[in-house]
Amino acid sequence: MDYDVLIVGAGMSGLAAGIRLAYYDKRVCIIEKHYRVGGLNSFYNRAGRKFDVGLHAMTNYVPEGVRSTPLPKLLRQLKLKREDFALCPQRMSAIKFPDKTLRFNNDLDFFVQEVVDNFPAQADNFQRLLKAIFEYDELNLYARPISAREVVGSVISDPLLMEMVFCPLMFYGNAQEHDMEFGQFVIMFKGIYCEGFARPQAGVRQILDVLVRKYRDCGGELRTRCAVTSIRAANGRVESILLENGEVLTADRILSSAGYVETMRLLSDHDPTGLEDEAGQLSMVEFIVVLDKEPAEMGHETTIVFYNHSDRFDYRKPDKLVNVSNGVICCPNNFQYETPLPEGMIRITNLANSDLWNRLNEEEYKTQKAAWLEASLNEVVRLIPDFRDSIVFTDVFTPRTIRRFTGHINGAVYGTPNKTKMGITRLANLFICGTDQGFLGIVGAMLSGISMANLHVLQKA
Amino acid sequence: MTKEQIRSVLMEIVAQIIPDEDLSNLKGDIPIREQVELDSMDFLDIIMELRKRYGLEVPEDDYKQLATIDSSVAYLEPRMRNL
Numbered sequence: 001m002d003y004d005v006l007i008v009g010a011g012m013s014g015l016a017a018g019i020r021l022a023y024y025d026k027r028v029c030i031i032e033k034h035y036r037v038g039g040l041n042s043f044y045n046r047a048g049r050k051f052d053v054g055l056h057a058m059t060n061y062v063p064e065g066v067r068s069t070p071l072p073k074l075l076r077q078l079k080l081k082r083e084d085f086a087l088c089p090q091r092m093s094a095i096k097f098p099d100k101t102l103r104f105n106n107d108l109d110f111f112v113q114e115v116v117d118n119f120p121a122q123a124d125n126f127q128r129l130l131k132a133i134f135e136y137d138e139l140n141l142y143a144r145p146i147s148a149r150e151v152v153g154s155v156i157s158d159p160l161l162m163e164m165v166f167c168p169l170m171f172y173g174n175a176q177e178h179d180m181e182f183g184q185f186v187i188m189f190k191g192i193y194c195e196g197f198a199r200p201q202a203g204v205r206q207i208l209d210v211l212v213r214k215y216r217d218c219g220g221e222l223r224t225r226c227a228v229t230s231i232r233a234a235n236g237r238v239e240s241i242l243l244e245n246g247e248v249l250t251a252d253r254i255l256s257s258a259g260y261v262e263t264m265r266l267l268s269d270h271d272p273t274g275l276e277d278e279a280g281q282l283s284m285v286e287f288i289v290v291l292d293k294e295p296a297e298m299g300h301e302t303t304i305v306f307y308n309h310s311d312r313f314d315y316r317k318p319d320k321l322v323n324v325s326n327g328v329i330c331c332p333n334n335f336q337y338e339t340p341l342p343e344g345m346i347r348i349t350n351l352a353n354s355d356l357w358n359r360l361n362e363e364e365y366k367t368q369k370a371a372w373l374e375a376s377l378n379e380v381v382r383l384i385p386d387f388r389d390s391i392v393f394t395d396v397f398t399p400r401t402i403r404r405f406t407g408h409i410n411g412a413v414y415g416t417p418n419k420t421k422m423g424i425t426r427l428a429n430l431f432i433c434g435t436d437q438g439f440l441g442i443v444g445a446m447l448s449g450i451s452m453a454n455l456h457v458l459q460k461a
Numbered sequence: 462m463t464k465e466q467i468r469s470v471l472m473e474i475v476a477q478i479i480p481d482e483d484l485s486n487l488k489g490d491i492p493i494r495e496q497v498e499l500d501s502m503d504f505l506d507i508i509m510e511l512r513k514r515y516g517l518e519v520p521e522d523d524y525k526q527l528a529t530i531d532s533s534v535a536y537l538e539p540r541m542r543n544l
Contacts, residue, residue, distance in 0.1 A: 025513055251529065458509055
């Protein structure tokens with residue numbers, strides 16, 4: 001088959017790119033390795049229950065009427081209505097360090113007041129940081145990467161405040177250990193503190209269903225369980241794509257959301273030297289706990305807690321299977337729904353070492369999942385009411401699970417730290433979109449697909 | 462198509478691309494982007510919509526000629542006259 005555009009990967013970015021292209025009458029096909037769409041933000045069923053992978057909350061939530069931020073921009077671009085995502089805003093989230101707690105909701109002024117109350121000496125500095133953030137054009141594809149720790153550290157003189165501000169932003173979208181690129185920092189800062197969290201009542205399925213339906217309505221073709229074996233390159237261009245089932249596809253242009261290194265490894269003429277070193281290292285585990293009551297009934301009303309058990313926030317690959325000394329506690333029940341979710345649920349995310357998880361045999365894998373679940377819960381109940389007597393079901397996913405859903409080397413949640421902002425590769429008709437292009441978060445992923453489809457396909461007459 | 466028809470097609474396209482904006486007071490001689498929230502991605506969609514509906518190709522160098530409704534009509538008239 002010959003297409004105008006082939007898209008590798010049916011995650012948020014691939015689907016968004018697909019909608020743009022199909023809507024404007026391109027012959028487009030999305031090929032997805034997994035049997036399910038979504039990539040990092042997907043879902044599964046177990047024991048009659050529905051679980052999300054990835055998405056705790058959608059960032060960039062703005063109330064109706066706000067127009068110039070990423071979420072409304074993306075709805076316009078995808079020809080979707082605000083109601084389609086059925087987003088319900090969060091209640092309240094918190095950043096908990098040993099001596100300080102900063103709360104935030106979807107109102108920046110509230111967060112600023114929290115900062116002023118907890119760090120009065122930093123009030124003016126925090127305003128200066130906000131000014132730097134608002135003056136920065138984070139969507140400029142030509143910007144030179146700069147260190148967020150340097151920029152923020154030159155304005156905020158209290159290291160504790162700096163660590164606390166970084167904590168949610170890194171957990172929700174940073175591929176780099178310890179530091180963060182300032183453009184990424186601005187994207188995440190705006191998406192989380194200036195705009196905010198929301199979730200559809202039905203979770204990530206709602207978003208994915210809308211995207212798939214829209215894509216199909218526009219005439220796009222979607223093939224799941226369809227893995228790419230190799231990308232044949234010649235004369236600086238992709239000539240054809242060989243699928244696992246032996247089929248050969250051709251297209252004028254290819255947009256790959258499979259990850260930069262992952263895509264390069266598929267090239268028939270690829271040079272393996274040094275390629276693997278560029279792959280991201282940061283992976284995570286998630287412990288999912290179903291409860292026999294709503295967490296709010298136990299006094300836990302916070303939507304998301306970002307915690308760190310020391311004054312220094314250590315965002316790096318741990319040297320053991322899991323680092324439980326920091327993490328994210330998400331309560332999917334604590335959004336402003338019209339009707340409550342069927343069951344209480346807590347999801348805990350911690351940093352994990354994918355090499356160590358990969359080395360375990362099946363028996364050890366099971367044992368370690370159970371042991372780290374217990375260890376993680378022990379830490380978490382220091383911060384929120386002890387819910388352990390109410391547990392009716394648990395599940396754990398690990399870097400191995402992330403790899404299965406995303407195909408990312410090392411189960412690297414946010415891909416490589418070296419982003420390809422322009423989406424260009426050494427082949428003239430092969431482009432990168434999604435995580436490794438560099439707009440992060442779910443809204444960012446969709447915007448990435450949209451921008452790359454616009455830039456490399458639609459703007460070319 | 463007459464100039465009036467082209468103008469009404471353009472207004473319809475703009476309304477479709479930015480459905481949440483009030484276009485009732487849109488002035489023909491002032492750049493659209495100065496009057497309503499319309500960013501470069503939305504602007505691209507005006508070009509795309511003209512291609513989708515009428516098979517019309519607007520080269521990137523000519524984008525600036527579509528800044529106002531009036532200049533767009535002037536630019537499009539010779540190209541859409543026979544549609």
